[in-house]
Amino acid sequence: MMIVFWLVLTILFIIFATAKLKWHPFLVLILSAFLVALFYQVPLDTVAKTISDGFGGILGYIGLVIVFGTIIGLILEKTGAAIVMAETVIKVLGKRFPTLTMSVVGMVVSIPVFCDSGFIILNSLKESMAKRLQVSSVAMSIALATGLYATHTFVPPTPGPIAAAGNLGLESNLGLVIMVGLVVTIVAVAAGWLWSNRFLNIEPDNIKDADDLAAGVPENMKSREDYAKLPSATMAFLPIVVPILLICLSSVANLPSTPFGAGTLVDIVVFIGNPLTALLIGLFLSFLLIDRGSKDKTQQISDAISQGLVVAAPILLITGAGGAFGAMLKVTPIGDYLGTTLSALGLGIFMPFIVSAALKTAQGSTTVALVTTSAMVAPLLGQIGLDSELGRVFCVMAIGAGAMTISHANDSFFWIVSQFSRMSVSQAYKAHSVATGIQGVTSIIFIWLLTLVFI
Template sequence: MIDLVILLVLVIGIVFVTAKLKISPFLALLGAAFIGAFAFRLPVEEIIPTITTAFGNTMGNIGLVILFGTMIGVILERSGGAIAMADALIKVLGTRFPTLTMSIIGYIVSIPVFCDSGYIILNSLKKAMAERAKVSLVAMSIALMTGLYATHTMVPPTPGPLAAASNLNVVDSLGLLIGLGLVVAAVSAGAALLFANRFLKKDVELLPVPAEEADVSYEDLKTQYGKLPSGFMAFLPILLPILLICLSSITKLPGAPMGDGGLAATLTFIGTPVIALAFGLVAAVFLLQGKGKLATFNTNITDSIVLAAPILLITSAGAAFGGVLGKSPITSFLSDNLATLGLGIAVPFVISAALKTAQGSSTVAMVTTSAMLLPLLEPLGLATGAGPVLAVLAIGAGAMVVSHANDSYFWVVSQFSRIPTATAYRTLTPATAVQGFAGFGAVWVLSLFMI
């Protein structure tokens, strides 16, 4: 029982120092790993090797994948690729159902681009479509916010699900994770879309536009990027790695559908996440236009490294914390007790939702939950088949519940949409709860057939 108390104190401590004291999650997780190692009475000579091995293995397994994914996202954002994708989708979907169109655009753009960046980029498009369709800006804001959020927490190469996949040792099953993640994210975004449509014709008072911050129209925004890349070239950096990863997954299916010769070996190699994303990065380079392409490319890569570094460190520190938990007596205690409760797939969702709501960061919630969960997969009945992949998706669903004042994304959406804070609590926050629980519902249904 004392070990359970220690675990709860460690988790509460992580939430307190990150949410209240604003200490870096990297230091909080690494500190929890060291404190936990002594509190759980690990042999002194094993503490440093346990922490450094888990830290180093995670950095080696997932480091390049997160880096390449971040680089693709930054280039798409700064080259106008994200705007080009939005334009291409509008041509296909039209503007007859504006909230649906907005949700789908967010759903696709957020696969490589961080959700807060995606919202800022697409904010002008959202306003233009709302004015054209004569619908509520609040409904459009909810649709865009939740569409972006769905794939942000569910579909690699976004860092959150990648980090959780690494901690649960399912990087080799990224093809399955992407496929199921797209389905679960669609259910999640669809439920939030129904919620958004409640506000379609409601007249919600918005904050005035500050005089020094004149609105930028969508057409003016596009002009800032110069000549936009084609829709095909904009989608290629996303679709190419996903296609290669999925082909590799097919190659590994029982019965060897691609045979066991050179073709299978080639597809397996180029479908390795690192190689697949490297091809995606090469495709993204062709989005760069104008003079000084090399200098622009170098700047984007440097900024990507700066952006990815905290995520890599937080992910690896979370793995170190998980490594300590795996060596501690708490694993046996929880295994003996959880196995009799029959909670199964609900455990990762509940833990992730609690951490998300308490400290605000979806990425920290996913990293911490997945680090804690690895030694518990077997007693929860999630260690075989698609169990670990569904656990990642359950964690992703929990990492949306709920976005409120301690979440930077909440402020990005409310401030850029000029939604008063009180109104944001009544609209944006419930929307993330709706989509999180809907996402978990989809995961639970899948678990009935796949575990």
Template sequence: MALVLILLLLVACIVFSTTKLKLHPFLALLGAALLGGFAYQMPLLEIVKTINSGFGGILGYIGIVIVLGTIIGVILERSGAAITMAETVIRVLGERFPTLTMSIIGYLVSIPVFCDSGFVILNSLKNALAARMQVSVVAMSVALATGLYATHTFVPPTPGPIAAAGNLGLESQLGLVIAVGMLVGSITALAGWLWANRFLKQDDHQLLEEAPSELLADGVDFAELKARYGQLPSATQAFAPIFVPILLICMGSVAAFPGKPLGDGLLYLTLNFLGQPVAALLVGLAIACTLLKGADKRQHFHDQVVSGIASAAPILLITGAGGAFGAVLKATPLGDYLGQSLSSLGIGLFMPFLVSAALKTAQGSSTVALVTTSALVAPLLAPLGLDSEMGRVLTVMAIGAGAMTVSHANDSFFWVVAQFSRMKVTTAYRAQTMATLVQGITGMISVWLLSLILL
């Protein structure tokens, strides 16, 4: 019990220091990581080493993606491509349900793309739609984040659900896992969308640290801003830097799918390489360069890169510090304690949900929660009455629902959403963290109802 109490106190310290003391989140998270190491009685020499490895590990995975995505976003914004994207989406889908539009886009994109990469890639589109439709950027950000999060935890080929399915003996039934995952994911995405709508009419000035982009700056009229760019890029030119990388990542996922549908020759190697987020975004950046205007395009490109790096720097630091905090928690006995305590409850599908939710909340990574819980639960399926094909599928779904619950300070996705949207930390907890709680509970209720029908 003391282990859980320490975690709650650490989270409370982060919230208090960033809101009341106005301490920068980077320092608040590093301080929490250091305090956590002492509180959990880690060996002194291991504390700083764990913080360093956690900081570097998360940036090694998402750091270059954040920088490249930010540079592409700057080019899209300053070339007028973001305005073209907003106008095109509104023309195709209408403007009655802006947050629903954003949620659907996130739901589809995150099937092949990691949720944090997807948020970075789609950030410019989200800002442009918020400005064009004159709705809260917080509502649009939560709608996008929850749409991305839904398929991230339920639908292969995302690594977490694939690993969970493999641990539970469903390697040959991934099609069934995908079908059920898309159903449960759509329900949780709907729950996230409804939560996002709570912020539609709220004043962004009270919820944000600053405007996330010049499109959303105070006093900027969208029509005047549009006229300022002169001739805007075509829809194809505007969307290509975003959707070509997404397509490449999709193709890479298909190539790496179990069973090797595209073989293992040159086509497989090429798509597997270009399907890596960093390679895909480099292609997107090359395409974005065609949007540059003016006579001295080389200098113009240099200026955009400098601006993008400057914008990405604080996001990188905070995301890395969040990774350090999560790494310290992973190195403690907290995860083992929660897993052993909850696995003995014997409450059917709710047991894997609770174990996964406890691990997710404690250490921050949805993928780790999915993999660890599925390995722990696999030998217990028969006593739990889940030792059937559909029982195993629904167990994967229950674990996925737990792996959403909840995203907070030790989760890199929380900081990606908060920092790219420029939310205050208190706003991020009210909007994003609570949204993931609503999604996780809704997902588990959906899985339980399905079990009444299918088991």
């Protein structure tokens, strides 16, 4: 019983320190690793090495992938490529189903761009569409927000799912995570879109704050009118589509049935489809978006890399600290004990979902919920029946579904959606928070059904 008590105490410490004391998740997770060592009486001479190895182990491979993905996303923001991507989706889908179009725009743009940034960038586009098509901006806002949120939570190269995949031993098979993530994302987006349609005739109730928004927009997040020249649709999509296709092709080539056969060509496909190589190719393709006529193109590339490193740094630290925390949990008896207990309860895929949802709702950060839960669940995969390659992928999806549930006042995304949509807090709870709860629950039910078929 004390085994469970110490784990619960550690989780309560993580929630209290991040949500109440506002400590940085990096520090909290590192301290949690030391607390676990103290509670479970891990030999003192192994504590520091276990934490260091856990921290370095997860970043040794995933770290560079996170950095490259972050820089690509930043360049897509700064060059207006994200806006071009959104406008291309609108042209393809047309304007017959405006909320559905907005959901798909969010889903596509959030693959390379953080959901917070994506909402700010696309806000003016969303508002102009709502006005032109005479649709409630509340419905359009929820459609956009839930589209952005789904991809942000389920599909690499977003850092959260990458870190979770790394913690669960999937760093060499991100292609499978992407493919399954896209399927689950479609279900989550559909759930959010259907909910958004409940607000088709409801207008925002906080109009007076609209004029204050411009002052709060970061400098790199502009509207379409702020760009003198925008890239073509092909150039805008290349830096993200090419890496994803390469990663997926590599995963197919690595299947036991060897569909591409064997030989040099397959070796090349596997090499360029390695997430590290694929995202490096994507990074160089993103450099092409920077205006060729600019005299200081080299400087702009250098600045983008510097800014990307600044944005990626806290994510890398949280990811590494999650790896350290997970490594410490693995050397304790908690895995065997909980695995046996949970197996008897028959929770299976719902266990990581419940833990992740509790962490997300309590402390607000989707990334922290993904990293922390994946670190905790890694030692239990065998006992809950998810120790196969596909089982681990479904576990990442279940953790992602939990990390969506729910976005409310302790989540920065909640405030971005509510403020830029001119919704009061109570209206945002009814519209946005409930939407994310529905997305999470719908997603985990769909993931559970997938496990019944494929595991």
